[in-house]
Amino acid sequence: MLQCAEARNHSLLCVGLDPDPARFPAQLKGDASRIYDFCAAIVDATADLAMAFKPQIAYFAAHRAEEQLERLVAHIKRTAPHVPVILDAKRGDIGSTAGQYAIEAFERYGADAVTLSPFMGFDSVQPYLKYHGKGAILLCRTSNPGGDDLQNQRLASVDGQPLVYEHLARLAQGPWNENGQLGLVVGATYPKEIERVRELAPTLPLLIPGVGAQGGDAEATVRAGLRTDASGTVTGPVIVSSSRAILYASQGSDFAQAARAEAQRTRDTLNAARA
Numbered sequence: 001m002l003q004c005a006e007a008r009n010h011s012l013l014c015v016g017l018d019p020d021p022a023r024f025p026a027q028l029k030g031d032a033s034r035i036y037d038f039c040a041a042i043v044d045a046t047a048d049l050a051m052a053f054k055p056q057i058a059y060f061a062a063h064r065a066e067e068q069l070e071r072l073v074a075h076i077k078r079t080a081p082h083v084p085v086i087l088d089a090k091r092g093d094i095g096s097t098a099g100q101y102a103i104e105a106f107e108r109y110g111a112d113a114v115t116l117s118p119f120m121g122f123d124s125v126q127p128y129l130k131y132h133g134k135g136a137i138l139l140c141r142t143s144n145p146g147g148d149d150l151q152n153q154r155l156a157s158v159d160g161q162p163l164v165y166e167h168l169a170r171l172a173q174g175p176w177n178e179n180g181q182l183g184l185v186v187g188a189t190y191p192k193e194i195e196r197v198r199e200l201a202p203t204l205p206l207l208i209p210g211v212g213a214q215g216g217d218a219e220a221t222v223r224a225g226l227r228t229d230a231s232g233t234v235t236g237p238v239i240v241s242s243s244r245a246i247l248y249a250s251q252g253s254d255f256a257q258a259a260r261a262e263a264q265r266t267r268d269t270l271n272a273a274r275a
């Protein structure tokens, strides 16, 4: 599905849906009951430019807007069925509870993939893999400065003493990837680490947030993460995600057109780096 949207929309861009009513345009401002309307307008304005949409669940749950998230995913499935939905939930819990989170992501919301924290180990990831055809994208080298605190520590007990994120990349490319459903999150703010993850996980889809508001380098991100074969077919996919820079490109009534223009600019920058 990823490859299909990438090719059809000629895009490596994921539009992040992080709706904050305080930042909505004047006609919707502060009104959490309009989260669906705001997001649906962004989806409609960018559906032909995106390779994925990534709703962040906290922005909905914080406003008791889960039902609006259900409607939003249904809207994407209806109007842009070729564009996958990545539910950004960063779940991580023991297997029995993870099973419930998997039901939430894939059955309640109908997402195509979900982000997970791998901190609790493989049995916390396994329940998601029972949903064949659905993706589980593990936090590996995150975009935030505090990512260093754990992800950049060395594992003295593992051969070659890799950093934690390097060890995870190997596990995800290898023994954990039972049915080819895993991907990794790597921040656009750390292009060198994207390159390292790509070395260790040559074929996994990399979800790369951090361009736009967090200042990540879009071109360096693509050069470090995207891999293609001699015929130009993508062998190591990237999904480069931007939320606030697109959603709040304008706070006026032209917000959807401004979001489209920003998405187009970002998509073009990402494509220019493919060569």
Ligand SMILES: O=C(O)c1cc(=O)[nH]c(=O)n1[C@@H]1O[C@H](COP(=O)(O)O)[C@@H](O)[C@H]1O
Pocket: 016, 018, 056, 088, 090, 115, 141, 142, 143, 144, 185, 186, 187, 209, 210, 211, 212, 213, 214, 241, 242, 243, 244, 245
């Ligand atoms: O899993 C994520 O999507 C994620 C991982 C990460 O390392 N850094 C990161 O910023 N994110 C998410 O990506 C989005 C970034 O938003 P912007 O900075 O506005 O583009 C937010 O929803 C974050 O929760």
